[in-house]
Structures are given as structure tokens and as C-alpha cells.
Amino acid sequence: MSEFNDSDKQDLSDPLVRQLSAMRPSEPDGFAFRVIYSAGRADAFREFAARRGQRLWLNAAAILILVAGSSAWTWEISRRDMRNGNNIASVGQPAESVAVAAEDKPAVHSQPVVQPNSRVAADQSLNQLVDRLLSRHQASTLASRNFSDRDSSSESTQPVSVSPSTWMQLQQRLRNGSSVF
Amino acid sequence: MSECNPDLFLATVRDHSARLVLFARQRCEIPEDVVQEAFVRLFSERPAPSEPVSWLYRVVRNLALNASRSRQRRAGHETGASVPKLWFQADLADSIDAKTATEALQLLPADQRETIVLRIWCDHSFQQIAELTETSPATAHRRFHAGLETLRTKMGVVTFERTFE
Numbered sequence: 542m543s544e545f546n547d548s549d550k551q552d553l554s555d556p557l558v559r560q561l562s563a564m565r566p567s568e569p570d571g572f573a574f575r576v577i578y579s580a581g582r583a584d585a586f587r588e589f590a591a592r593r594g595q596r597l598w599l600n601a602a603a604i605l606i607l608v609a610g611s612s613a614w615t616w617e618i619s620r621r622d623m624r625n626g627n628n629i630a631s632v633g634q635p636a637e638s639v640a641v642a643a644e645d646k647p648a649v650h651s652q653p654v655v656q657p658n659s660r661v662a663a664d665q666s667l668n669q670l671v672d673r674l675l676s677r678h679q680a681s682t683l684a685s686r687n688f689s690d691r692d693s694s695s696e697s698t699q700p701v702s703v704s705p706s707t708w709m710q711l712q713q714r715l716r717n718g719s720s721v722f
Numbered sequence: 723m724s725e726c727n728p729d730l731f732l733a734t735v736r737d738h739s740a741r742l743v744l745f746a747r748q749r750c751e752i753p754e755d756v757v758q759e760a761f762v763r764l765f766s767e768r769p770a771p772s773e774p775v776s777w778l779y780r781v782v783r784n785l786a787l788n789a790s791r792s793r794q795r796r797a798g799h800e801t802g803a804s805v806p807k808l809w810f811q812a813d814l815a816d817s818i819d820a821k822t823a824t825e826a827l828q829l830l831p832a833d834q835r836e837t838i839v840l841r842i843w844c845d846h847s848f849q850q851i852a853e854l855t856e857t858s859p860a861t862a863h864r865r866f867h868a869g870l871e872t873l874r875t876k877m878g879v880v881t882f883e884r885t886f887e
Contacts, residue, residue, distance in 0.1 A: 552841065552866065557874055560818050562842045564810040566744035567820075569754045 734774055735761060741844045742782050744809055748836040749786035751793060756785040779844070779854055818877065826876040834869030841866050 552558060739757060746753035760781045764774060771777035809827065810820040827835055836855065840846040846854070851862040 555870070557870060557877075558842060561823065561838075561873075564818065564820065564823060564843075566740040566843055567808055567811055568740050569743045569757065 730774075731761075731764070734764070734778070738775060738778065742778060744843055745779065745836070745839055746782050746786040747809060748832060748839055749783065750789040752789055753786065756782055756789055759785055776850075776854075779840075779846075783854060822877060826873050829876055830869045830872055834865045834872070837862050837865040838869045838873070 553562075739761075742757045742760070743753045746756045750756060760778050763781055764771070764778060767777075808820045809824045827838070830838070833855070837851055840851045840854065841848070848859040848862045848866070851857075851866075852859040855862065
């Protein structure tokens, strides 16, 4: 390997390499990165959903769930919204005030899925939520490739709803520096 | 069970996201999606990778290649091109402007472009590049210099300052 170690030093002394290496890669404008930096804001979330595709949004949502842990938020995403990719309903609104688009079938609000102070239950709930978001991401990718996929009764059509207590626990744990899982 | 430390995770996002996006851009047209997906997987990975940055580069490359293949399969059904974007921050202090560099890099074969990006902006050694791209260090070295010479020609960079041959 010494041959390439020596070569490495020579490579970096090349004037063109020096000039190129002085350039900085563009910062990503993906929403998730901004979410991470700012710990999440509902208005920014809505702004993003309005102008970007659902795939990136879902990744952003997953990262937000994993990292930012904003409390009392819920995500209601219909299969059709995902297919259209431009009308994700009820994004980033507090769970108590979720409005369902009139043409959507009524959202199924789950009961609080964890008891306050129940870390194990919160773990399970969060894991399930992330699994559903990621599987939904995959389902939407499939749907975008195959528009004959009309199985609106599948599990992935159900809205995702998480109790405020789950978010509060998650946020508290992140503040304490502990892992979300 | 080893877990992903949130603080370490955030630091990794902050320090490596731009470089990873540039790297992913060499293989697909949705680099930010790919990098985000990789970060999601990193956070969920159990046990947490012992070398998360190396792990990220490997996952990003695989995801980018998959995305590129998927796009090629769908190419007949889609319209519209990706939005042109500069790969580098515009900076008047740079002796090479971002537009010129982006355009010149885009002319290179993907293997050479990927190697140059890893070497110059991602601080990879030729050994690391070889492991990541599943080739030999000698091939990585050859790709780097072939790409560099093409860049030199395309960008009209004077070579008299070169200190070695």
C-alpha cells in the first residue's frame, strides 16, 4: 500500500486538485436536514409538503420522528394523497386539531397507544410508527410505478396517528440524551 | 444491544451530509432522497455500525445505484428532467467557479467522477475508494488520474505547476 500512500501525497499537491478541493459541496436542501437543525416546526413542515414530493417528505417525517421528536404531532396521509404527491392532508398539526380533507375517507384516530411514563410501550409504538412510515414509503414507490395498484383497503391506507404522550416521552428522552429506542 | 447515539447521529448528519449528497449525485438523480434514506437506516440499524461514516458511504452508494437502475427502467414512462443544480457552493474567492467545475465533472465517465469526488471532497484514500467501489487501489488510482487529465483539458487549466509526472 505504500505505493498509493506516497501517490496520495503527490495527488494532493497537484494544483488542479488544490483548486478543486477548495470548493465546498453544496449543502443539501432536503427538508429533513433543516428539520434536524431546527428541531422541527409545523409551518416549515407544511411548506415543505406543499412543494416537494412525498418520498422525500416521508423520509423527512421518519427522521423527524427519530430525531426531533416534536410533541403532539400527527400525520394523516391518505393513499390517494401519496399517489398524487401534492396534497398531503393534516401535516404537522397537533393531534387535537387534525382536519381531514372532505374528499378523504374519515381518518381513524387511534386511541392513545401508550400510557404516560411507559418507556417500553413508547418504544413499541414508535417502532410500529416508523415501520409503517417506511413500509408506506415503499408502498407509495410501488404505486407510483404501477398505477393499477388500487388496493385502498390494505393496511397501508390507514392513517398514522400517534398520541401526544408518545411524542412527549420521545422529546423528553431526546432532551435527556438517551436514545429513542 | 448497541444503539445509535442521537448526538453522534446529529453530528454525523451535520459533518457529512453535503459530501454524501455530492457522492450520491455521481450515481443517481435523487441524491438527497438517497442520503436521507441512508440516515434513516443508520439510526435504525441494530447493532449500530462500528464505523458509521464508512457504513453510510456504502449504503448511499447501493441506494444510489438502485435508484439509478429504477429510473432507467421507468425512463420510458416519465417526462421531465431533474432540475439543474450546482454541485458546489458558489464562491467568488474560488479560482474555479462552481458552474465550470460541475459541467466539467459531468463530462467524465461515472467511475472516474465517483473516484475523483471520493478522493478530493470525501477525503478517501485510494485503498478506501477501492473497497467502496469494489475495485483495486491501482484501478482507483488510474481512474483518478484519467479523470483529472480530462478535467484539466475541459477546464483549460494550465499544467505547468504540476510537481510530478
